[in-house]
Amino acid sequence: MFKAIITPRFSDTDALGHINNTNAPIWFEGARDPIFRLFMPDLSIQEWQLIIAKMDVSYHGQLFYGQDIEVRTFISRIGGASFDVYQELWQHGEKCVSGTAAMVHFDYQTQKSQKIPDDIKAELTQHLYE
Amino acid sequence: MFKAIITPRFSDTDALGHINNTNAPIWFEGARDPIFRLFMPDLSIQEWQLIIAKMDVSYHGQLFYGQDIEVRTFISRIGGASFDVYQELWQHGEKCVSGTAAMVHFDYQTQKSQKIPDDIKAELTQHLYE
Amino acid sequence: MFKAIITPRFSDTDALGHINNTNAPIWFEGARDPIFRLFMPDLSIQEWQLIIAKMDVSYHGQLFYGQDIEVRTFISRIGGASFDVYQELWQHGEKCVSGTAAMVHFDYQTQKSQKIPDDIKAELTQHLYE
Amino acid sequence: MFKAIITPRFSDTDALGHINNTNAPIWFEGARDPIFRLFMPDLSIQEWQLIIAKMDVSYHGQLFYGQDIEVRTFISRIGGASFDVYQELWQHGEKCVSGTAAMVHFDYQTQKSQKIPDDIKAELTQHLYE
Numbered sequence: 001m002f003k004a005i006i007t008p009r010f011s012d013t014d015a016l017g018h019i020n021n022t023n024a025p026i027w028f029e030g031a032r033d034p035i036f037r038l039f040m041p042d043l044s045i046q047e048w049q050l051i052i053a054k055m056d057v058s059y060h061g062q063l064f065y066g067q068d069i070e071v072r073t074f075i076s077r078i079g080g081a082s083f084d085v086y087q088e089l090w091q092h093g094e095k096c097v098s099g100t101a102a103m104v105h106f107d108y109q110t111q112k113s114q115k116i117p118d119d120i121k122a123e124l125t126q127h128l129y130e
Numbered sequence: 131m132f133k134a135i136i137t138p139r140f141s142d143t144d145a146l147g148h149i150n151n152t153n154a155p156i157w158f159e160g161a162r163d164p165i166f167r168l169f170m171p172d173l174s175i176q177e178w179q180l181i182i183a184k185m186d187v188s189y190h191g192q193l194f195y196g197q198d199i200e201v202r203t204f205i206s207r208i209g210g211a212s213f214d215v216y217q218e219l220w221q222h223g224e225k226c227v228s229g230t231a232a233m234v235h236f237d238y239q240t241q242k243s244q245k246i247p248d249d250i251k252a253e254l255t256q257h258l259y260e
Numbered sequence: 261m262f263k264a265i266i267t268p269r270f271s272d273t274d275a276l277g278h279i280n281n282t283n284a285p286i287w288f289e290g291a292r293d294p295i296f297r298l299f300m301p302d303l304s305i306q307e308w309q310l311i312i313a314k315m316d317v318s319y320h321g322q323l324f325y326g327q328d329i330e331v332r333t334f335i336s337r338i339g340g341a342s343f344d345v346y347q348e349l350w351q352h353g354e355k356c357v358s359g360t361a362a363m364v365h366f367d368y369q370t371q372k373s374q375k376i377p378d379d380i381k382a383e384l385t386q387h388l389y390e
Numbered sequence: 391m392f393k394a395i396i397t398p399r400f401s402d403t404d405a406l407g408h409i410n411n412t413n414a415p416i417w418f419e420g421a422r423d424p425i426f427r428l429f430m431p432d433l434s435i436q437e438w439q440l441i442i443a444k445m446d447v448s449y450h451g452q453l454f455y456g457q458d459i460e461v462r463t464f465i466s467r468i469g470g471a472s473f474d475v476y477q478e479l480w481q482h483g484e485k486c487v488s489g490t491a492a493m494v495h496f497d498y499q500t501q502k503s504q505k506i507p508d509d510i511k512a513e514l515t516q517h518l519y520e
Binding site for chain 4: 004007009010011013017026029030033036042043044045065066
């Protein structure tokens with residue numbers, strides 16, 4: 001599991017007084033950085049080789065401004081050329097949001113998916129959600 | 131079906147040169163305004179009575195800066211206290227992104243879901259995806 | 261003058277119930293597209309030749325969700341290699357926000373500013389704020 | 391001075407490969423939290439009493455994805471009912487962006503500015519930019 005802390009900003013709130021739901025996908029993408037680094041250690045754009053195929057987000061409870069949020073990031077599936085990242089947002093002792101992003105190992109030159117190398121698979125395996 | 135046009139902004143792009151995937155949930159929420167108006171005709175915050183329970187987004191093709199995007203919004207399920215909104219982003223003649231948001235008719239005072247009134251159900255029915 | 265219409269989104273509001281101030285620079289950049297097109301007619305990233313040097317924004321009145329906003333875009337200064345774009349946001353009959361962005365004609369290869377061609381200067385002149 | 395660290399996200403980049411300029415006002419507002427707390431210790435929305443009157447941002451150098459950014463926040467002016475917050479973004483050993491926000495001590499009930507209490511003035515003074 002990877003952990004990251006987010007301090008929500010005033011601009012992340014909406015008129016209902018809570019954190020707006022559209023922040024979750026942004027925060028989840030940000031918290032996938034350590035996974036991006038398994039493929040591109042320097043996060044080099046020139047060597048970028050991941051693309052998102054789909055995502056889902058479930059909202060279990062409200063998030064508030066003024067308290068830090070913990071993002072927990074796991075691998076929940078490893079396929080031949082793709083894998084799933086499962087993530088949670090925790091605040092005030094509750095899991096408030098969870099979601100999964102399906103990522104594809106992608107060659108931007110040929111615009112085709114490509115096999116995940118075995119050494120990266122091994123690293124992904126270390127972060128499997130149980 | 132409801133249609134809306136989005137002119138993507140330079141700030142919506144990312145370093146890969148396309149529109150970043152995190153814009154889709156933002157644009158989809160924006161394009162749900164006509165559905166919000168079925169419940170709150172003036173979009174009055176004080177009378178707000180909808181909450182999002184979950185969403186999923188599928189990415190079929192890349193979106194580009196410099197060309198307008200059409201958002202198509204349908205109702206794909208009507209339950210007792212909740213309903214699904216199915217939406218698509220079209221650009222350069224292709225359906226590039228699609229997704230569904232599960233919305234709940236919600237009483238923010240009691241923090242409980244509530245039955246969708248019959249007259250609103252009838253209106254939602256007119257926008258059903260076939 | 262260039263005009264554009266923005267329909268503010270629910271996610272653009274903040275907990276005080278109005279449109280958050282950080283949207284103005286985003287909307288202003290979006291509404292500079294017609295000026296970007298004077299330099300890059302197809303908004304081609306590969307040919308991009310503008311960079312922002314500074315901006316200022318003044319907040320005169322509150323912007324609300326549920327009503328369209330008109331963006332008015334003018335040229336307020338034309339120099340040798342740079343120019344100023346002055347912009348306003350109008351809603352409910354009032355000028356609610358105004359601001360100026362100083363743009364530099366820039367060569368990303370050499371990382372240096374470059375003279376604005378005379379034909380583009382002539383076009384910019386047609387949109388001068390009086 | 392207040393310090394905060396920002397880890398820029400992939401979604402903060404734009405098609406030119408750098409961090410988009412519109413992030414600076416968002417990050418600056420986020421980093422004003424410790425100053426907001428001088429007025430509203432719990433960041434309570436119900437007791438909110440600050441409003442932004444204007445801001446300016448100067449771009450000195452490019453910010454990149456993949457490296458942390460340090461935000462430095464100072465008070466640069468203290469008036470009767472308003473004050474200025476001067477802020478800088480530092481990355482790769484350089485001051486890349488700087489800017490000033492003019493904040494007004496504001497009563498949202500009466501919609502009028504109000505005198506800054508002496509004890510808060512004393513606290514603001516401790517963070518004056520020299």
